[in-house]
Amino acid sequence: MDYFDGKTALITGASRGVGYALARELATRGARVVISARGEKRLHDSLEKLRKITPDIVAVAGDVGAWEDAEKMVFAAVDNFGGIDILVNNAGVSMRGNFSELTPEVCQQVVQTNLLGCMFPSLAAVEHISKVGGHIVFISSIAGLFGLPGASAYCASKGALTGLCESMRIELHQFGVHVGVVHLGFTEHDPEKRILAADGSQVLPDRPAHNTQEQAAKAIVGMMQKRKRRLVMTPPGKLGGLAYRLSPGLVEKAIVTAKSSSWAIFKDFE
Ligand SMILES: NC(=O)c1ccc[n+]([C@@H]2O[C@H](COP(=O)([O-])OP(=O)(O)OC[C@H]3O[C@@H](n4cnc5c(N)ncnc54)[C@H](OP(=O)(O)O)[C@@H]3O)[C@@H](O)[C@H]2O)c1
Numbered sequence: 044m045d046y047f048d049g050k051t052a053l054i055t056g057a058s059r060g061v062g063y064a065l066a067r068e069l070a071t072r073g074a075r076v077v078i079s080a081r082g083e084k085r086l087h088d089s090l091e092k093l094r095k096i097t098p099d100i101v102a103v104a105g106d107v108g109a110w111e112d113a114e115k116m117v118f119a120a121v122d123n124f125g126g127i128d129i130l131v132n133n134a135g136v137s138m139r140g141n142f143s144e145l146t147p148e149v150c151q152q153v154v155q156t157n158l159l160g161c162m163f164p165s166l167a168a169v170e171h172i173s174k175v176g177g178h179i180v181f182i183s184s185i186a187g188l189f190g191l192p193g194a195s196a197y198c199a200s201k202g203a204l205t206g207l208c209e210s211m212r213i214e215l216h217q218f219g220v221h222v223g224v225v226h227l228g229f230t231e232h233d234p235e236k237r238i239l240a241a242d243g244s245q246v247l248p249d250r251p252a253h254n255t256q257e258q259a260a261k262a263i264v265g266m267m268q269k270r271k272r273r274l275v276m277t278p279p280g281k282l283g284g285l286a287y288r289l290s291p292g293l294v295e296k297a298i299v300t301a302k303s304s305s306w307a308i309f310k311d312f313e
Contacts, residue, residue, distance in 0.1 A: 046268050048073030050177075051124040053116055055079050055107050055164055056134025058086040059233045061182065061263075064256035065131060066093055066100075068264050075099035077120045077127075080134065081106050085235070099124070107134045107160030110167075117167040128177035129267065130168045132161035135182065135201075137248065140241025142195040149243050150196050157200035162207065169215070176219030178267050181208050183226050185280040189287040189294060192302050212272065221270040225263055226284065228277025229253045253277040 052069050056062040058080035066076050070093050078093070080086045083104045090102040103119045105112030120127040136156045138149060161181055172179060186194050187201030205224055212222040231252040237245035254277055266274040275284050287294045 045072045047129075047264070049075070050128040051075045051077070051120050051126060052129035052131065053077040053079070053120045053127055053164065053168065054131045054133055055116065055160070058082060058089045059235060061227065061230060061256050061259050062131070062133040063089050064260035065133065065263055067096065068257075068260040069129075070096040070100060072264070073097075074129070075124045077101045077103060077116060077123070079103045079105055079107070079116045106156075107132075107164055108155035110163050113160075113163035114167045116164060117171065120168075121171060126175060127168050127171045128175050129180075130164055130172060130178070131180045131182065131263070132164055132204075133182040134160055137194075137238040138197050138240070139193050139238060139246065141193060144241040145196060146241065146243050149239050149241060152239065152243075153196040154200050157197070158203050158207075161204060165207075165211070169211075169220075173215060173218040173220055176221075178221045178223070178270075179211065179215075180222075180263065180267060181224045182263075183224050185226055185228050185275075185277070185283060187224070188226055188275070188280070188284045189291065192298065221267065223266055223271055224273055225266065226273070226275045226280055227259055228275075228280040230259050230276075231255045253279065 047069055052074045054062050054066050057066045057078035066078050070076050078089060086102045086104055090100055093100045101119050101123050103116045105115055107113055136153055138153050165179055181204040183201045183204045186198045187204055190198045208222050208224045215222055229250050229252055232248050236248055238248050240246045262274060262276060275281050
């Protein structure tokens with residue numbers, strides 16, 4: 044029997060992108076899945092596609108940064124499937140722009156979605172997941188490993204997930220709950236994906252992709268099954284993370300140099 048067979052998973056931000064790929068992977072492996080996002084049309088379309096894999100799929104529209112909506116997502120899992128084994132805090136928003144140019148609204152939206160939007164669903168689900176020694180996973184980024192130019196609020200919100208994850212892991216050890224963080228690298232994105240510019244306007248992402256959504260989903264599911272504390276995806280993520288641990292000053296110097304040169308990868312880092 045597959046490890047995920049019969050387990051109930053709530054995946055936030057699963058109407059598209061990595062969250063949708065993850066919902067598809069878990070559904071294929073026999074899990075009962077609750078997907079959530081704000082946009083109802085896309086969420087409904089994704090629900091219909093997933094229903095072709097299994098009837099045990101429920102969709103809940105809502106904002107992860109709003110406590111009532113986060114509770115609603117967890118209630119949907121408990122009401123429909125009798126409990127919750129897995130929470131993947133995947134919903135997130137990216138931004139570009141130097142810190143001095145950010146509007147207060149952009150700072151608020153990024154932190155509200157990427158940090159409180161992980162805390163609220165976790166808080167609503169923790170008691171249920173503790174009962175079954177399940178999984179709570181946070182989808183972070185290479186930008187959660189070290190600071191990157193043009194992404195300050197994003198780095199702050201993703202970096203904070205590491206602290207949240209570490210505290211929760213210790214507190215939940217007694218209940219056998221696996222709490223893990225995934226540092227995604229540049230991943231293929233859907234055409235609808237938008238990121239926030241410094242002034243709050245929505246712009247297209249402009250980065251290369253180092254892995255597909257399917258590869259990311261399979262790696263995340265694998266780290267859950269092995270109950271790993273941390274997964275760092277893509278060669279730049281692994282190399283950058285290691286280099287930063289060994290010599291943060293050197294990495295900072297390399298980024299400053301790269302930023303002023305034509306080494307464009309650091310301009311597009313997420
Ligand atoms: N793609 C990458 O290269 C990459 C790299 C590193 C880290 N990540 C992280 O991986 C995660 C997924 O990225 P992705 O590229 O798949 O993103 P995406 O294509 O933009 O999808 C984001 C999903 O989250 C939902 N969402 C956004 N804000 C929400 C909110 N406040 N409440 C509820 N749902 C919300 C979106 O639907 P609605 O807009 O309709 O709500 C959508 O379903 C994010 O946390 C991102 O930061 C991605």
